[in-house]
Amino acid sequence: MGSSDNLSAVLKCAKTIALEDTPVPQPLPGQVQMRMHSVGICGSDVHYWQHMRIGDTYVVPEPMILGHESSGTVTKLGEGVTNLSVGDKVAIEPGVPCAHCSFCKAGTYNLCPDVAFLATPPIHGSLRRFHCHAASFCYKLPDSVSLEEGALLEPLAVAVHACRRAHITAGDRVLVCGAGPIGLVNAMVASASGATDIVCTDIDDKRLEMAKQCGATHVINVRGLTNEGAVEQIRIMLGGHKADKAIECSGAQPSVKLAIHSVKASGTVVLVGMGPYDEIKIPVMTMSTREIDIRGIFRYANCYPAALELVKSGKVDIKKLVTHRFPIEKTVEAFETTLRGEGIKIVINC
Ligand SMILES: [Zn+2]
Ligand SMILES: [Zn+2]
Numbered sequence: 001m002g003s004s005d006n007l008s009a010v011l012k013c014a015k016t017i018a019l020e021d022t023p024v025p026q027p028l029p030g031q032v033q034m035r036m037h038s039v040g041i042c043g044s045d046v047h048y049w050q051h052m053r054i055g056d057t058y059v060v061p062e063p064m065i066l067g068h069e070s071s072g073t074v075t076k077l078g079e080g081v082t083n084l085s086v087g088d089k090v091a092i093e094p095g096v097p098c099a100h101c102s103f104c105k106a107g108t109y110n111l112c113p114d115v116a117f118l119a120t121p122p123i124h125g126s127l128r129r130f131h132c133h134a135a136s137f138c139y140k141l142p143d144s145v146s147l148e149e150g151a152l153l154e155p156l157a158v159a160v161h162a163c164r165r166a167h168i169t170a171g172d173r174v175l176v177c178g179a180g181p182i183g184l185v186n187a188m189v190a191s192a193s194g195a196t197d198i199v200c201t202d203i204d205d206k207r208l209e210m211a212k213q214c215g216a217t218h219v220i221n222v223r224g225l226t227n228e229g230a231v232e233q234i235r236i237m238l239g240g241h242k243a244d245k246a247i248e249c250s251g252a253q254p255s256v257k258l259a260i261h262s263v264k265a266s267g268t269v270v271l272v273g274m275g276p277y278d279e280i281k282i283p284v285m286t287m288s289t290r291e292i293d294i295r296g297i298f299r300y301a302n303c304y305p306a307a308l309e310l311v312k313s314g315k316v317d318i319k320k321l322v323t324h325r326f327p328i329e330k331t332v333e334a335f336e337t338t339l340r341g342e343g344i345k346i347v348i349n350c
Contacts, residue, residue, distance in 0.1 A: 007350075008065050008128035009331040014052045017066070017332050025132040027078030032135045034072030034090065036350040038151035039127045041338045042069055043180075045119060049335055055278065060121045067127025067348070068094040068118035071141070071150030081135040090138040091150035092126060093157070093304045094118035110161075110301040117299070127331065129350050139304050142312055148347055149311050152318045155345075156307040158272070159185035161300035163193050166245040166270045170194035175234060175243040175262050176216070178250030178273055179207040181345050184214045184321060186247045186272065191215030192315040195245075199237050201230070201255065210344060213320060227254065231261045243267060251275030257283055265290035272297055321345040 008022040027033045044054060045066045053059040074088045084090065097104050097112035104112050118133075119125025126133070141150045163186065168174060172195040176187050179202035187198050192215075199218045200211035208219035218237040222230045235242060244267055246259035251273030259269045260283055269292060287294065310316040323343030326334035328350045338346050 006128055006130045007328055009067065009328065009348075010063050011049055011052070011060060011066050012063050015050060017049060017335060019329065019331060022065070022128065024130045027076050027081075027132045029079040030081060030134055030136070031078040031132045032074045032081055032084055032090075032138060033076035033078075033130060033132045034092070034138075035075050036070060036072040036126060036129055036131050037089075037147040038071050039067040039348045039350060040069030040151050040154065041067075041334060041346045041348065042155070043182075044068075045125075045127075046335060046338050048119070050339070058121055062122075064119065064121055065124040065126070065128055066119050067125035068120075069151050069154035070094070070118070070126040070131070071147040071153075072126075072131065072350075073147070074138075075130070078132070078135070084135050084138060084140060089141045089147055089150065091141060091153045091304065091308065092118075092131075092133050093137040093139065094126070094154065095299060096134045096137050108301055110299045127328070127348060127350070129328070139308055141308070145308065145312050146319070148322065149318050151347060152321065152345065153304055153307040153311065155181055155185050156189070156310065156316065156318055157300040157303040158182060158297075159189040160303040160306045160310070162186055162247050162270050162272050162297050163189045164303070165295050165297050166247055166268050168193045168195050168245055171196050172244045173197040173238050173241055174199070175246040175259060176200045176211075177246065177248045177255045177259050178202060178252075179204070179211040179216075179219070180249065181321060182272060183207075183247075183249035184211060184344065185318070186249060187211055187215040188316045188318070189310065190247070192310055197238055199234050199243065201234075201258070202250075207344075222255075222258065227257055227261060230258050234258075234262050246270070247272055249273045253277075253280045256280060260287055260292060260294070263292055265292070268293045268295060270295045270297060322347050325349060
């Protein structure tokens with residue numbers, strides 16, 4: 001356990017993270033201060049670390065604290081906070097919206113143009129010992145859910161949102177493209193949502209082995225396969241059927257194409273993965289003539305309570321994704337391990 005200092009993982013410039021003591025923040029009205037416990041490393045953290053930007057939309061102009069998949073223990077209450085007490089263990093939903101715009105009013109607050117999202121410029125992240133956050137976006141964890149699991153509610157919430165956007169329901173046949181952390185949580189949530197056949201694709205056999213432990217009923221290594229070959233193998237795995245829904249988590253052009261070709265007429269493809277290009281080719285004729293719905297997702301809204309229930313009930317065992325743990329002092333080593341593609345989910349203990 002760290003001392004009373006506020007060691008923080010600060011992204012200084014491309015490829016440079018410094019561990020610095022920063023002032024301990026005090027909670028504003030409506031906020032709580034937390035002693036942080038677990039912070040998962042996300043692909044976006046690694047991308048900012050390497051490039052100081054994600055596309056042209058998110059550019060880090062000055063040093064920024066990383067981290068947004070996090071949990072902690074409440075140490076101080078700001079004025080007016082009534083939903084939490086000092087000592088509560090909480091999971092932190094990283095995006096705090098404005099509450100006033102039309103999207104917030106409609107409940108689609110993930111689309112709020114003024115959302116303040118941790119470790120998204122210009123907002124500092126939570127990879128530090130002490131952090132303050134809006135109390136209404138902190139979720140008290142029951143004793144049966146650990147702080148590490150609390151941090152992983154963040155990627156799990158992404159999957160809850162994706163599966164909701166795909167309308168996954170009992171008896172569905174689902175294709176999940178890409179078996180990285182986000183593909184794996186989608187397989188878990190699809191399974192918990194009642195999907196009975198779940199095919200996971202990837203180009204790495206180790207990841208596909210993991211997918212089998214996360215709800216995948218079938219896995220297929222698509223490396224070297226033609227689109228037609230992969231479509232046919234998936235159809236055979238699904239007992240001669242096409243998938244009802246596909247959740248594309250790789251962002252790779254061939255994978256998006258495979259998803260569109262692998263769902264049945266009237267099926268749905270949800271695009272979760274983001275590749276390096278803003279524009280990719282899609283088979284429009286195949287999509288239009290078969291009335292396939294292609295849907296985007298952006299983060300999540302109203303998904304933390306469901307993610308927490310999935311873990312609490314045991315329907316999702318999120319902790320099995322954690323392959324490495326590092327103390328905050330070894331943040332750089334943790335990021336380098338993630339960049340090398342080792343392991344699945346890497347968690348930093350603050
Ligand atoms: Zn994330
Ligand atoms: Zn708003």
